[in-house]
Amino acid sequence: MLKPAEAVLYTGAINEVVTDFINSLDVLRKETPSGDMVNDISNVFYRFAFEGISYILFETRIGCLEKKIPPESQKFIDSIGAMLKYSIYVSILPAWTHNKLPYYRLYLENWDNIFNFGIKLIEQKMEKIQARLDRGEEVQGEYLTYLLSSGKLTKQEVNGSVCELLLAGVDTTSNTLSWALYHLARDPEIQKSLYQEVNNIVPGDSIPTAEDIAKMPLLKAVIKEALRLYPVVPTNSRVTVEKDITLGGYWFPKDTLFALNHYQISRDEDNFPEANKFLPKRWLRDNKVKNNPFSSIPFGYGVRACVGRRIAELEMHLAVSRIIQKYELRPDPEGVEGFCYVQGCSYPKSSRLTSSF
Numbered sequence: 544m545l546k547p548a549e550a551v552l553y554t555g556a557i558n559e560v561v562t563d564f565i566n567s568l569d570v571l572r573k574e575t576p577s578g579d580m581v582n583d584i585s586n587v588f589y590r591f592a593f594e595g596i597s598y599i600l601f602e603t604r605i606g607c608l609e610k611k612i613p614p615e616s617q618k619f620i621d622s623i624g625a626m627l628k629y630s631i632y633v634s635i636l637p638a639w640t641h642n643k644l645p646y647y648r649l650y651l652e653n654w655d656n657i658f659n660f661g662i663k664l665i666e667q668k669m670e671k672i673q674a675r676l677d678r679g680e681e682v683q684g685e686y687l688t689y690l691l692s693s694g695k696l697t698k699q700e701v702n703g704s705v706c707e708l709l710l711a712g713v714d715t716t717s718n719t720l721s722w723a724l725y726h727l728a729r730d731p732e733i734q735k736s737l738y739q740e741v742n743n744i745v746p747g748d749s750i751p752t753a754e755d756i757a758k759m760p761l762l763k764a765v766i767k768e769a770l771r772l773y774p775v776v777p778t779n780s781r782v783t784v785e786k787d788i789t790l791g792g793y794w795f796p797k798d799t800l801f802a803l804n805h806y807q808i809s810r811d812e813d814n815f816p817e818a819n820k821f822l823p824k825r826w827l828r829d830n831k832v833k834n835n836p837f838s839s840i841p842f843g844y845g846v847r848a849c850v851g852r853r854i855a856e857l858e859m860h861l862a863v864s865r866i867i868q869k870y871e872l873r874p875d876p877e878g879v880e881g882f883c884y885v886q887g888c889s890y891p892k893s894s895r896l897t898s899s900f
């Protein structure tokens with residue numbers, strides 16, 4: 544999954560989901576009084592990311608982009624929200640409260656719902672694979688089929704792996720997409736340059752492929768800049784497990800926990816002049832200012848770096864290029880600017896999607 548060449552294999556599946564996503568935007572726009580507004584676009588991105596990653600992992604569509612989300616998929620979405628909510632209590636309250644207060648039971652119940660949903664889809668897939676094998680046919684498929692048919696993992700490991708990937712792959716990409724659109728909507732110049740770049744490579748309404756995306760440096764820069772300003776995983780940690788180390792003239796004993804604050808380093812003026820501004824061009828090759836390669840590492844680094852990075856990038860690039868191909872983005876003129884916990888950044892509420900340029 545980490546290799547770009549492997550991720551490219553999912554282009555067809557992701558594009559299928561992007562097409563449904565664009566269709567659902569059209570429906571939502573028509574439903575508003577002005578006919579061109581999408582209220583709560585973050586929610587549509589959430590459903591898009593969910594559908595995309597589920598399709599990749601389970602090789603099955605789960606209907607998150609349909610007008611009425613199937614009850615089982617809705618229950619799964621609600622369970623993730625609830626599990627995350629109760630996980631805050633689990634992490635801050637002492638263990639002796641677990642059996643005394645209801646939060647821990649609810650936390651576990653929602654985890655069970657998440658696993659049950661995943662396991663059901665995995666079992667359905669297993670039955671299909673088995674039926675093919677019984678008929679002496681070749682087994683073809685992507686991620687899940689590979690895991691299930693390679694025999695390298697136990698069923699419990701497959702369940703754990705797939706459910707974890709599913710959880711890691713939704714809020715991450717959907718939030719980044721929201722921020723990218725938010726800034727594009729507020730900066731017509733950047734938006735216009737991006738439209739020209741996309742339209743040069745894939746004119747009209749042709750569907751971009753992974754090879755087309757490789758020729759779109761500004762598109763990639765837009766996503767990198769959104770991730771620099773709003774790294775969805777705010778901190779990363781590592782423990783020095785093997786030996787004492789000396790760093791910057793300071794000595795740290797073995798078993799020291801180091802936490803990297805992505806927000807801090809990626810908004811440091813020494814690395815990024817005008818650090819609080821959305822300036823995708825700083826990532827383009829002709830940019831004169833060269834920053835430290837570790838100054839923005841939103842996907843982490845090393846053997847425990849993000850497993851889904853290439854998939855996430857492909858999903859975001861394919862989605863933004865198709866949106867920009869079809870719509871002009873404008874902020875909701877009546878939208879409010881609420882402040883989130885990073886000083887000076889406003890939370891994206893809704894975007895106005897008008898017809899193409």
Ligand code: HEM
Binds near residue numbers: 708711775779
């Ligand atoms: C904008 C999108 C995403 C961002 C910014 C992101 C970021 C991260 C970061 C910072 C880590 C920790 C890395 C480290 O400690 O060095 C991580 C781990 C992980 N991510 Fe992502 N992620 C994204 C999307 C995804 C997607 C789509 C998937 C699933 C397909 C995914 C699956 C995982 C998994 C399984 C891990 C744990 C890896 C391990 O512990 O070995 N992520 N991600």
